[in-house]
Amino acid sequence: MEDKKLTPQESMALITKMIEDSKQRIATPDTRVSVMWATLSIVTAVIVGILCLITHDPRYNYIWLAIPIIGYPLNFSMGRKKAKRHEKTYVEYVNDGIWRIVGYITIALTAICLIYDAIGYPQIWIAMFYFAFIVVGFAAAMTGVILKEKSYVFGGIFSIVAGLITAVSPLCGTPLLVSWTIPLYIFCFFMMFIVPAVIIRHKLKKTTK
Structure with missing residues (x-):
């Protein structure tokens, strides 16, 4: 039996459904991996910022x-929980692939730094x-492109610009002080991941009413 050929309209409808399904899974608490990373990054940044400001000890x-x-654990x-509950769509495979590459770069850069x-x-x-601002920001923006979610794109671009500012600041004689770089880092991760998750969840609630 031959596979049915989809019309352009049917193809677009299928792609749209895949994107919406992916959005819904991102907004679901037990699959909100990106929000977990953002929350962990923000909490860590707060701890590091406070300790460095109080003690002035860079070892923190x-x-x-x-x-x-x-x-990573x-x-x-x-x-694993997500894999048991549903089969991934192509959109999710692409999105997961982007973040998997970011993970590999993180491991490599950490090893280099050590x-x-x-x-x-x-x-x-x-x-x-710089990596956290620019590379993670780019990945967040790409997630927004894949999911057709402007809040991800905006947050990612904002983080990239912030990263470029931190990169050129020392060249212009502006020191990278904890007092402004840590708050900027926290704000970027909040804009990249927390805000989009809230927006997507709100949109899904409206569509299910």
Whole structure:
């Protein structure tokens, strides 16, 4: 039996349904992996910021390692639950692929920073800061493009611009002080992940009424 060929209208309807299904799963609490990472990043940033401002001890920056140490096991656990509950759509596969690449880059960059730190270049860790703004911001923007969700796109672009500002600031003689970089980091992650999740959830509630 031959497969039925879809008309352009049917194809668009199918794609739209896949996108809406993906949005719904992102808004579901037990599959909100991106929000988990954002919350973990924000909490860690608050702790690091407070401790660094109070003690002026840069060694507290090692607390940033709590993000992958705690995040990856949680990510794996949430991913297993999601896999048991439904089959992924193509949109979800693409989106997961983007964030999987971000994860690989995170591991590689962390290893590079640890090596350079061990041989006497602790300032290398600033690379992780730029990475969080620019690379994660780009991935968030791509998520917005895939899901046709403007809030993700806006949050991602905002983070990229913020990252570029932090990158060029030292070149212009502006020091990267904890007093403004940490709040900017927190705000970017809030805009990239928390706000879009709330907006999507609100939209889904309206459509189900």
